Amino acid sequence: MLKIYGRADGINVRKVLWLCEEMALTYEREDWGRGYRPTSDPEFQRVSHFGLVPVIEDDGFILRESNSILRYLARKHGRQDLLPEDLRARATVEAWMDWGVSDGFAGLRPVFLGLHAKTPEFVGKSELINWGIWHWNRQLQRLDADLGKSGGPYVCGADFTLADIPVGMIVNRWLSLDFEKPELPAVARYYEQLSTRPAYRIHGRNGTP
Ligand SMILES: N[C@@H](CCC(=O)N[C@@H](CS)C(=O)NCC(=O)O)C(=O)O
Structure with missing residues (x-):
């Protein structure tokens, strides 16, 4: 299942959560970042040593950068209405x-x-x-x-x-x-x-x- 690392109040995390909701994707999410577990923790550093949220893990594929995550998820699910081919x-x-x-x-x-x-x-x-x-x-x-x-x-x-x-x-x-x-x-x-x-x-x- 898609896993999202990041606190649900972070503006960049919210972009990914918004898209998941638009596409009715199921996912699990862990709170990381300011006010929660620090991203300097070795467990987070294993997925991204940049120390910023969001990061996703999708069947072993790890990706950071919210806009790249949006494009990846839209393309994975064939949503040309959201990210056109033209x-x-x-x-x-x-x-x-x-x-x-x-x-x-x-x-x-x-x-x-x-x-x-x-x-x-x-x-x-x-x-x-x-x-x-x-x-x-x-x-x-x-x-x-x-x-x-x-x-x-x-x-x-x-x-x-x-x-x-x-x-x-x-x-x-x-x-x-x-x-x-x-x-x-x-x-x-x-x-x-x-x-x-x-x-x-x-x-x-x-x-x-
Ligand atoms: N360019 C990155 C920026 C990520 C970013 O700055 N995330 C903030 C939260 S929205 C963060 O990780 N702040 C540090 C923290 O929460 O510990 C992206 O778009 O994903």
């Missing part, structure tokens, strides 16, 4: 997935860790946190403009794809944390659209930033 359609999905671990995530990190998780590296680092707010807001403004143009309702158009998973997690966190942000009507509509999906309500918009 060259350009897939590239568009992957561009949003890349955004979700690069520009879309860069500002989120100091804001979340400094204001919410309060990890020692970020607490009180107001310059870094303020830069994060500025950068994150700017990125979400671009998402808003794009959603406004494409007509959505999903980030790649009419259909839900893997792209919505990293983007939807970022949107939930952005809307859930308390800091100064602009009104983004297309992002707000997108959030409501995602919230029609039971899997998003379980692992995305579930009260956790």
